[in-house]
Amino acid sequence: MTSFALRRGLMALPVLIGVSLLVFVMARVIPGDPVLIATGLERAHPEELARAAQRLGLDRPLPVQYADYLGRLVRGDLGVSLRHQRPVVDLILDRLPATLELAGVAFVLSLGLGVPLGVISAVRRGGPYDYLAVLVSVGGMSVPAFWLGLLLILIFSLNLGWFPASARGGPLAEAAWAIFSGGGIRPLLRSLSHLVLPSIALAAPAVGLIARMTRSGMLDVLGEDYILGARSRGLPERSVIYRHALKNALIPVVTVSGLFLGRLFGGAVILETVFAWPGIGRLAVLAVGRRDYAVIGGAALMVAFGFVLVNAAVDLMYAALDPRIRYG
Amino acid sequence: MDRIKTWVGHLRNDRRAALGLILLIALLVGAVGAPILSPHSPNDFFDGVRETPGTEGHPLGTDSVGRDLVTRLLYGARVSLLVGLGATILAAFVGFAVGAIAGYWGGWVDRGLMVVVEVFLSFPAILLAVALVAFMGPGLSSVVLALGAVGWTDFARLVRGEVLALKEREFVAAARAAGAGDLRLIVRHLLPHLAGPMVVMGSFALASAVLSEAALSFLGLGVSPPTPSWGSMLADGRGLMRVSPHLTWIPGLAITLAVLGFNLLGDGLRDFLDPRTRY
Secondary structure: OHHHHHHHHHHHHHHHHHHHHHHHHHHHOOOOOHHHHHHOOOOOOHHHHHHHHHHHOOOOOHHHHHHHHHHHHHOOOOOEOOOOOOEHHHHHHHHHHHHHHHHHHHHHHHHHHHHHHHHHHHHOOOOHHHHHHHHHHHHHHHOOHHHHHHHHHHHHHHHOOOOOOOOOOOOHHHHHHHHHOOOOOHHHHHHHHHHHHHHHHHHHHHHHHHHHHHHHHHHHHHOOHHHHHHHHOOOOHHHHHHHHHHHHHHHHHHHOHHHHHHHHHHHHHHHHHHOOOOOHHHHHHHHHHOOOHHHHHHHHHHHHHHHHHHHHHHHHHHHHHOHHHHHO | OHHHHHHHHHHHHOHHHHHHHHHHHHHHHHHHOHHHHOOOOOOOOOOOOOOOOOEOOEOOOEOOOOOEHHHHHHHHHHHHHHHHHHHHHHHHHHHHHHHHHHHHHOHHHHHHHHHHHHHHHOOOHHHHHHHHHHHHOOOHHHHHHHHHHHHHHHHHHHHHHHHHHHOOOHHHHHHHHOOOOHHHHHHHHHHHHHHHHHHHHHHHHHHHHHHHHHHHHHOOOOOOOOOOOHHHHHHHHHOOOOOOOHHHHHHHHHHHHHHHHHHHHHHHHHHHHOHHHOO
């Protein structure tokens, strides 16, 4: 197990270096003038620019600049936001919990809706339920999440007034804790009411994908001999489906759960803008408008790093749970 | 030609794929025929008044500054199709090259290229596209490049997997014995086998490129105004949701139907080319 963990860790290393190289290339090589970008100076005297370039080390060869960049990265330095005049790392860490909360709730929601939908669809294959489930899943994948978000705001917020249209209603975990520490249930309700619309919009595309994967997984598994075996031993159909089939049908779904979380993070980039949700996506999108390039690059880098590490952790968990993977 | 005939025959039994094809034909007709279908220019202003749907001369009304909505939808279809096709062709081309090289040569070349693929997959696609457009500056070509840059990895993985399996087949050994070089082998002998799966993936890639283009223009990172794009039309209608909800409903519906069309067509093509997955 230790050797597997070590190998898996070593596999992540080149990817992390690649991620940093890609962000570096984006920030330093693609744009017209990196000095203008780094300083935010629009019209400056050439001499002033030259001094700035020297101060920032932008006059040195690119490989040297990259080594420099990596060195600062290792020390947790992603640069300073021009707009906020604060370290980018701090800005991102401030907003990370909000994005994690939104993506986490959407994740639970998409599994909670997608798996049952896929099971019904597979068990009632070819029937009206199956047709409806397939329709919902293709529809969920085709509707732009940000449009769905706008429609939810239009219907449930502006017209019906059931849920707030924007902002976060306080951290969910704190609100939940308030119940036990004498704060009552109001903070939790407030926090949840703000989460309802954005998390539904964010989950919709994932529901479709998970329902599809569950459906095809179930159809594969239901044709296996051990299912026939279970049925021939006279087990009730419910037990066959939920205890024997579903467990194995879900393996592919669970395997890509890390990938799903990554997708939800991507969706959050846009939905946070729609719902004025104070997370990393909104930070990055606002930074684009303000030409705050350190923040854009930093946000992309941090999210990608998180994704690589989460995937490595998921793999390790599997190896711990299923020995076949370690020796496979 | 025969294959196309067979496929048309297949469509009769696959109503979903037929629906997808109808949606896409409508999209294409709208995009190509925009100047014929509408008497207006997408940037003509009418009285500066916002009209509701059903007004004479403006069946779907006008937008926040009084431009005809139908006309802007038709011209917006051009942007969606252009960006979608451009990004998908770019992604397919790069993905094919990388995937074929990785699968064909294997070894450290394969391992190295797969690390590059993983690097690109580590970013949420839309975040990477946002960052790329931010650094390149908005505009049609930036959007195409950015969406191509996030889309090629799917093609690369598909092609690599297929090539890994195909290169062990006898016909490859036969071609090599007949004196075919590496490049000729890949292009003349392996590519034809990959055409089917690549077309299927291309259809799904188009769906996601159209979706991403809409998202980028919604965020103000798409084609420059006043060129109409469905995403920027949605952003425009956002402030007027309460008084003119049609400015939110209609462009979003257009995006959804176009994406649905490509998704349904992709499903249909896959079922046709690989009947094992047929429902």
